[in-house]
Amino acid sequence: MIRPDIKYDVKAILETQMPYLIKLLNGKEISWTKINKNLKKHQEFRKDNYKNGELIDVNIFSLIVQFILKNEKSFGMFDFYNSTFKQLFYRLTKKELEFTHKMVKCLLTNFDYKYLNFIGEIATLNAYKSNGNFELLNIEEKIYSHNNVRADLFLKRKNDGLKFLVEIVNIHIQNRNFTSTDEIEYFLSCKFREKHKKTFFHNPSYDLTIQPVIWTKTVEQIELLEKVFKKYENNIKDIHVPLCYLTYKDSDGNYEHRFEYVTTILKDS
Numbered sequence: 001m002i003r004p005d006i007k008y009d010v011k012a013i014l015e016t017q018m019p020y021l022i023k024l025l026n027g028k029e030i031s032w033t034k035i036n037k038n039l040k041k042h043q044e045f046r047k048d049n050y051k052n053g054e055l056i057d058v059n060i061f062s063l064i065v066q067f068i069l070k071n072e073k074s075f076g077m078f079d080f081y082n083s084t085f086k087q088l089f090y091r092l093t094k095k096e097l098e099f100t101h102k103m104v105k106c107l108l109t110n111f112d113y114k115y116l117n118f119i120g121e122i123a124t125l126n127a128y129k130s131n132g133n134f135e136l137l138n139i140e141e142k143i144y145s146h147n148n149v150r151a152d153l154f155l156k157r158k159n160d161g162l163k164f165l166v167e168i169v170n171i172h173i174q175n176r177n178f179t180s181t182d183e184i185e186y187f188l189s190c191k192f193r194e195k196h197k198k199t200f201f202h203n204p205s206y207d208l209t210i211q212p213v214i215w216t217k218t219v220e221q222i223e224l225l226e227k228v229f230k231k232y233e234n235n236i237k238d239i240h241v242p243l244c245y246l247t248y249k250d251s252d253g254n255y256e257h258r259f260e261y262v263t264t265i266l267k268d269s
Contacts, residue, residue, distance in 0.1 A: 008036040008043075010061070010108075017064055020085035021104060024122075028101035030108065038111050059115045060107060076247045080257045084123050091129040096136040100125075103139060117170040120213035121152050123259045124168050124243060133158050141165060143204050151199075151208065164207040169195045171242075174217040181227045188212075188228070192239055200238065212242035214262065222246065225262040 011032045014022050039061050060081070066074035092100065103125075107118040128134045134155045141154035143165055151165035171191050178184040195210055216222050222244055229241050241261045248256040258265050 008040045010035045020089045024100045026097045079255045088126040099139040120170040170213045172215045211240045214242045
């Protein structure tokens with residue numbers, strides 16, 4: 001249970017528990033006082049849940065609190081976040097780190113379940129940087145000269161110098177009970193049409209693609225996704241194969257995190 005006299009110092013907690021998230025802020029200013037106040041409100045609202053040992057995955061602070069309280073349900077996801085932040089920090093150049101504070105600020109100031117969308121953006125950038133062939137040019141880059149629609153990532157492919165924009169769409173199916181590929185295919189096609197309509201207009205500044213991130217709860221959901229996208233791989237205009245998250249735990253308690261395409265994530269390395 002949270003002590004009634006707890007000190008709400010989020011920055012100090014993050015410096016201890018998630019130091020690389022702080023490093024990704026790259027020294028940029030953020031209102032820690034406002035974050036502390038919001039965390040206190042959240043703690044008071046959820047105190048009965050914490051008392052009962054439940055895992056309340058509402059925002060990143062919920063997870064951190066559960067980790068500090070040694071709730072084992074939080075360990076896997078907490079380790080995934082920490083390892084992602086650390087990997088990304090070391091993969092970015094000094095110049096690229098000038099942009100990441102925008103993502104981190106959104107993550108730290110979001111106090112509802114949408115925080116996972118910002119985790120999705122950070123993990124997607126980390127995935128692109130993992131093969132060493134992409135340079136981050138900007139975050140929230142304007143797509144068109146005549147409106148304010150922006151893409152999450154502006155990247156350059158190093159081997160040929162191609163500059164392109166990536167708009168990330170997070171799709172949550174954790175609480176949906178799909179039983180067939182037809183059901184999940186229909187659901188996703190509606191989501192993609194909606195996102196495509198909001199994103200694509202005439203004459204984008206650079207090549208533009210939508211990168212879905214699909215959040216699942218079970219391996220069975222991933223298996224359905226794999227079947228759908230193996231059928232359509234490379235044949236869906238402007239939509240990339242979705243990325244997905246999965247964690248394995250070995251007999252020694254070590255975690256293996258995967259954030260990969262749904263068509264490869266279940267394959268043995």
